[in-house]
Amino acid sequence: MIVFGEGEHKVVVFRELTPPGHVQANQVLIVDHGEGLLADPGGRVVFNALVREMAPFVPPPRVRYLFFSHQDPDILGAAAVWYSALFNAKILIPAVWLRFLPHSFHEGADLEGRVVGIPDEGMEVRLGEVELRLIPAHFLHSPGNFQIYDPHLRLLYSGDLFASLFPPGVDYDFADDFDSHAKHMEFFHSRYVPTRRAIEAWLRRVEGLDIEVIVPQHGAVIRGRENVRRALDWLRSRRGYLD
Ligand SMILES: [Fe+2]
Ligand SMILES: [Fe+2]
Numbered sequence: 001m002i003v004f005g006e007g008e009h010k011v012v013v014f015r016e017l018t019p020p021g022h023v024q025a026n027q028v029l030i031v032d033h034g035e036g037l038l039a040d041p042g043g044r045v046v047f048n049a050l051v052r053e054m055a056p057f058v059p060p061p062r063v064r065y066l067f068f069s070h071q072d073p074d075i076l077g078a079a080a081v082w083y084s085a086l087f088n089a090k091i092l093i094p095a096v097w098l099r100f101l102p103h104s105f106h107e108g109a110d111l112e113g114r115v116v117g118i119p120d121e122g123m124e125v126r127l128g129e130v131e132l133r134l135i136p137a138h139f140l141h142s143p144g145n146f147q148i149y150d151p152h153l154r155l156l157y158s159g160d161l162f163a164s165l166f167p168p169g170v171d172y173d174f175a176d177d178f179d180s181h182a183k184h185m186e187f188f189h190s191r192y193v194p195t196r197r198a199i200e201a202w203l204r205r206v207e208g209l210d211i212e213v214i215v216p217q218h219g220a221v222i223r224g225r226e227n228v229r230r231a232l233d234w235l236r237s238r239r240g241y242l243d
Pocket of ligand 2: 160
């Protein structure tokens with residue numbers, strides 16, 4: 001795992017919990033003053049390990065939010081078990097995916113009062129003493145998709161954007177040599193991102209954000225302002241699948 005921050009505010013990235021044979025996925029826990037937000041906890045194959053690994057950082061009853069950036073199985077495949085395990089947490093899910101969520105639950109599950117649809121324009125979420133920003137990243141790749149900006153650490157949890165998928169035998173935590181790292185991002189961004197118009201809209205949206213760290217849902221973390229700048233430049237030069 002990687003831990004950013006210290007004391008009352010931490011972002012914990014679990015990179016090693018995915019069993020072999022599954023697409024590697026990172027799970028992200030944000031903790032501020034004893035309260036937690038768990039982002040994109042993954043499918044059932046990760047559940048037991050993640051429950052165990054996150055406990056030292058925040059006890060389950062203190063997790064206030066369960067954030068689903070979009071609708072994929074590697075995001076919310078275990079929604080029903082997390083709903084029970086984190087019984088004081090509200091589920092945050094893009095409003096456009098809200099109506100599909102009950103398919104992950106047994107019939108008659110009481111989701112009323114436990115689920116919040118994130119409006120298309122995004123929203124702020126108070127966690128402990130920090131205001132996290134949910135940033136729209138629609139069509140990158142999902143039509144309803146959000147990222148989390150943590151102003152305290154100037155850290156962007158980017159979801160599938162900036163995902164890297166490593167070939168067998170390759171893995172590292174940090175993409176410190178961004179130029180040689182970028183090849184591992186190629187396939188995902190050329191096949192799953194529909195059009196550069198979505199990229200341009202997102203780049204305009206984050207223009208004013210001070211970002212020092214980008215944590216994607218897959219692969220390596222991009223750290224340092226210089227590498228963040230390179231990553232944004234790389235994205236700017238992309239074509240989507242339909243372009
Ligand atoms: Fe996805
Ligand atoms: Fe993903």
